[in-house]
Amino acid sequence: MNLIIVTACPQGVATRFLAARALERAANRRGWSVTTDTRGPDGKTDNKPSEAAIQQADLVIAAVGIPVNLDVYAGKRLLQIPVTAALPDPDAILTRAQAEATPWDPAMASQESIATSTAVGSTSAGKRIVAVTACPTGVAHTFMAAEALTAAAQSAGHKIRVETQGSVGAQDPLTEEEIAAADVVILACDIEVDPGRFSGKRVWRTSTGAALKKPADTIRDALEQAVVLNAGQKKTSGASGSGEKKGPYKHLLTGVSFMLPMVVAGGLLIALSFVFGIEAFQEEGTLAAALMQIGGGTAFKLMIPLLAGYIAWSIADRPGLAPGMIGGFLAGELGAGFLGGIVAGFLAGYVARFISQKLPMPESIESLKPILIIPLLASLVTGLGMIYVIGEPMAAIMGALTGFLEGMGTTNAILLGGILGAMMCFDLGGPVNKAAYTFGVGLLSEGSGGSAPMAAIMAAGMVPAIGMGVASFIARRKFAEAERQAGRASFVLGLCFISEGAIPFMAKDPLRVIPVCMIGGAITGALSMLFTVKLMAPHGGLFVLAIPNAVSAVLPYLIAIAVGSLVIGFGYALLKTGKAEVTAAVS
Numbered sequence: 001m002n003l004i005i006v007t008a009c010p011q012g013v014a015t016r017f018l019a020a021r022a023l024e025r026a027a028n029r030r031g032w033s034v035t036t037d038t039r040g041p042d043g044k045t046d047n048k049p050s051e052a053a054i055q056q057a058d059l060v061i062a063a064v065g066i067p068v069n070l071d072v073y074a075g076k077r078l079l080q081i082p083v084t085a086a087l088p089d090p091d092a093i094l095t096r097a098q099a100e101a102t103p104w105d106p107a108m109a110s111q112e113s114i115a116t117s118t119a120v121g122s123t124s125a126g127k128r129i130v131a132v133t134a135c136p137t138g139v140a141h142t143f144m145a146a147e148a149l150t151a152a153a154q155s156a157g158h159k160i161r162v163e164t165q166g167s168v169g170a171q172d173p174l175t176e177e178e179i180a181a182a183d184v185v186i187l188a189c190d191i192e193v194d195p196g197r198f199s200g201k202r203v204w205r206t207s208t209g210a211a212l213k214k215p216a217d218t219i220r221d222a223l224e225q226a227v228v229l230n231a232g233q234k235k236t237s238g239a240s241g242s243g244e245k246k247g248p249y250k251h252l253l254t255g256v257s258f259m260l261p262m263v264v265a266g267g268l269l270i271a272l273s274f275v276f277g278i279e280a281f282q283e284e285g286t287l288a289a290a291l292m293q294i295g296g297g298t299a300f301k302l303m304i305p306l307l308a309g310y311i312a313w314s315i316a317d318r319p320g321l322a323p324g325m326i327g328g329f330l331a332g333e334l335g336a337g338f339l340g341g342i343v344a345g346f347l348a349g350y351v352a353r354f355i356s357q358k359l360p361m362p363e364s365i366e367s368l369k370p371i372l373i374i375p376l377l378a379s380l381v382t383g384l385g386m387i388y389v390i391g392e393p394m395a396a397i398m399g400a401l402t403g404f405l406e407g408m409g410t411t412n413a414i415l416l417g418g419i420l421g422a423m424m425c426f427d428l429g430g431p432v433n434k435a436a437y438t439f440g441v442g443l444l445s446e447g448s449g450g451s452a453p454m455a456a457i458m459a460a461g462m463v464p465a466i467g468m469g470v471a472s473f474i475a476r477r478k479f480a481e482a483e484r485q486a487g488r489a490s491f492v493l494g495l496c497f498i499s500e501g502a503i504p505f506m507a508k509d510p511l512r513v514i515p516v517c518m519i520g521g522a523i524t525g526a527l528s529m530l531f532t533v534k535l536m537a538p539h540g541g542l543f544v545l546a547i548p549n550a551v552s553a554v555l556p557y558l559i560a561i562a563v564g565s566l567v568i569g570f571g572y573a574l575l576k577t578g579k580a581e582v583t584a585a586v587s
Helices: 014-029 051-056 089-101 111-117 140-155 178-179 209-214 215-225 248-276 287-316 319-334 337-358 368-409 410-426 431-444 448-474 481-495 500-506 510-529 541-547 554-575
Strands: 002-008 033-039 059-064 077-082 128-133 157-163 184-189 200-207
Touching: 002 014, 002 051, 014 033, 014 059, 014 089, 014 368, 014 481, 014 500, 033 481, 059 089, 077 089, 077 140, 111 128, 128 140, 128 178, 140 184, 140 209, 140 215, 140 500, 178 215, 184 209, 200 215, 209 215, 248 287, 248 337, 248 431, 287 319, 287 337, 319 337, 319 368, 319 410, 337 368, 337 431, 410 431, 410 448, 410 510, 431 448, 448 481, 448 500, 448 541, 448 554, 481 500, 481 541, 500 510, 510 554, 541 554
Parallel strands: 002 033, 002 059, 059 077, 128 157, 128 184, 184 200
Antiparallel strands: none
């Protein structure tokens, strides 16, 4: 059986690549000869099949989320499905194609209507959907989830508009008219976003990971189970109409997301002050002193209050913000550091929420709760708790941690770097990755003493995506054309410190990709700590090197990244099976 697979999705590479590879692997297991035809967001083909391949094709499967021109396959038996339908059970799609494919007639009904009629899991066609996606750094998962939701909704015949949010704020913001016309709102967010503008609309909450991995199910569940958000129901906790359960982890990520721009700005401003000399900032009235005052004297002091304030905001909405920031500022003043700030944020948030929900008030003063009573009582409890109970123990813990990091020997440094590096590469943006990243950002917020672990973390986070690009280049025969294209994109994303560039490879071959990435990440992290590299910014990848003194030792840092990337690249190139993965030649 000679099969041609056509894939296309609205916004980028990930979904069309995953769909093509899922179908290709299923077809290869059946001994079929496979040719892929992947299309970009504009519908144009990336790798046009040869005329001989088209003539000899017995079957064509078009897994598309946008209208594409299939005229070249006129007369061929063709089945058109939504691009996301190919992911859950590709074997079933092949069986269905053999049974249901019919000769393609370009003059038949429009491709969009066909995609609608073949959509799976759709409970009601033609709905208007608006969505918001957001992850802590606002980079990869935010846009990949938006892409997946867009493809799934369009394939099912729905109209969708997605607003992407992250640490950089909202992009393509939804208009009031679009929200008013929407039948359902999907909030696919790993951090808390203010849902107040969706009051009165049916709202469904989930995570970016769920939206990315099961977009069709997310659309279906939202249409079936979303509930109306009441005007006073600004925050929900695993309530009806929610596809995910909120908890401390999400509140922490929300705080980190709001703190991150301050860490980046402060660290880079400090690095810029070093351009004039490491000690130049000590001379008053100079530009170096001014840069240090802005970065170290102001930005770094605001980090912990921001962290604590937005942890509390995530828990208790706006009334938690003031007591959270007060508790965070006290944590900084008392030497409790970012660990104290985290505790202060949770304390302020839960106290504010308790007062809001459990403390009865006469109706005459109920309106004073959010602006007077909650901030006053929550700030009082949080402040006294930090001063008399929490501050001193947390300061002792931070002092011990800082002393360990500053005084640890070479063996301990290598071990810590290896552990952090392996964690960064375990789930590529998942909870383990985010835990290691949050640890590094927290230490960086304490000043330059905590920047060595951050350097190891960022370096290790870069190597999986770079390594997959290296593997797809040096072992080209083991990778289909679509994989090689994804490898090139992954390489660039890795240079930008976007680990998620390796997700398509991990999704297809986790038992090989995850271990080799963890080994490469551990080596990179260990080498970075061995070389005592220090980093002043928690993001930016290799582009941070363009800023003088942002990285304390550029050449050793590049060596650590290169070694880890090559270990992953050559390791996966050796481990990847060739026979089942190579796109078979047309006979």
